[in-house]
Amino acid sequence: MVTLLLLTHPDLAVSRANRALFAGLNALPGLEVAELYALYPNEQINVAVERERLLRAGRLVLQFPLYWYSTPPLLKRWQDAVLTPLFYQEPDIAALTAGLPVLAATTTGGPSASYQPDGTAGTIEALFAPLKATARKCGWLWQEPFALHDVRNLDDAALARAGDSYRSVILSAPMMKPRFKTAV
Numbered sequence: 001m002v003t004l005l006l007l008t009h010p011d012l013a014v015s016r017a018n019r020a021l022f023a024g025l026n027a028l029p030g031l032e033v034a035e036l037y038a039l040y041p042n043e044q045i046n047v048a049v050e051r052e053r054l055l056r057a058g059r060l061v062l063q064f065p066l067y068w069y070s071t072p073p074l075l076k077r078w079q080d081a082v083l084t085p086l087f088y089q090e091p092d093i094a095a096l097t098a099g100l101p102v103l104a105a106t107t108t109g110g111p112s113a114s115y116q117p118d119g120t121a122g123t124i125e126a127l128f129a130p131l132k133a134t135a136r137k138c139g140w141l142w143q144e145p146f147a148l149h150d151v152r153n154l155d156d157a158a159l160a161r162a163g164d165s166y167r168s169v170i171l172s173a174p175m176m177k178p179r180f181k182t183a184v
């Protein structure tokens with residue numbers, strides 16, 4: 001089955017942290033990558049293509065740098081464009097994704113102390129409440145998010161270790177059993 005990675009970074013060429021995490025997934029079996037900003041530089045998402053990807057997925061990973069305590073805008077746009085017609089107009093097809101494990105993975109400039117329950121930002125789990133609610137509304141299995149903090153102060157070796165941890169977290173997330181599609 002497919003691990004679908006929606007990699008949403010506006011400029012991966014200048015990224016350190018997200019590139020390092022992605023490098024950790026090298027040769028991960030069944031990995032399908034959709035790098036949204038590269039695919040859709042004008043932000044016009046191909047809904048049919050993205051919906052097919054979603055229907056192929058056995059687990060879904062949303063990877064992005066944290067921007068103002070949220071996702072970059074194109075990932076929100078993906079939700080609006082792909083999930084809205086699927087779940088509100090074609091619930092029978094949407095139901096084929098029921099039980100899909102979904103893992104949000106992010107990188108932050110802020111230190112880990114800011115993301116503790118008593119930190120200035122609060123926990124990543126709490127910040128991701130809209131993503132979690134979306135996952136639950138879709139009947140998906142929300143996983144504990146993966147977060148890499150204080151990325152500007154991590155050297156290359158630390159980033160490489162984070163890539164290895166990220167890979168392990170993804171591989172230990174559940175995978176949906178193969179299912180048949182009735183229509184597309």
Ligand SMILES: Cc1cc2nc3c(=O)[nH]c(=O)nc-3n(C[C@H](O)[C@H](O)[C@H](O)COP(=O)(O)O)c2cc1C
Binds near residue numbers: 018066107108109151
């Ligand atoms: C527009 C913007 C908003 C940001 N907002 C946050 C934020 O809310 N919290 C935080 O810890 N870091 C924030 N940062 C820092 C990024 O999360 C950090 O640069 C990114 O995770 C680094 O990943 P990269 O090396 O893959 O680009 C922001 C950066 C930008 C450019």
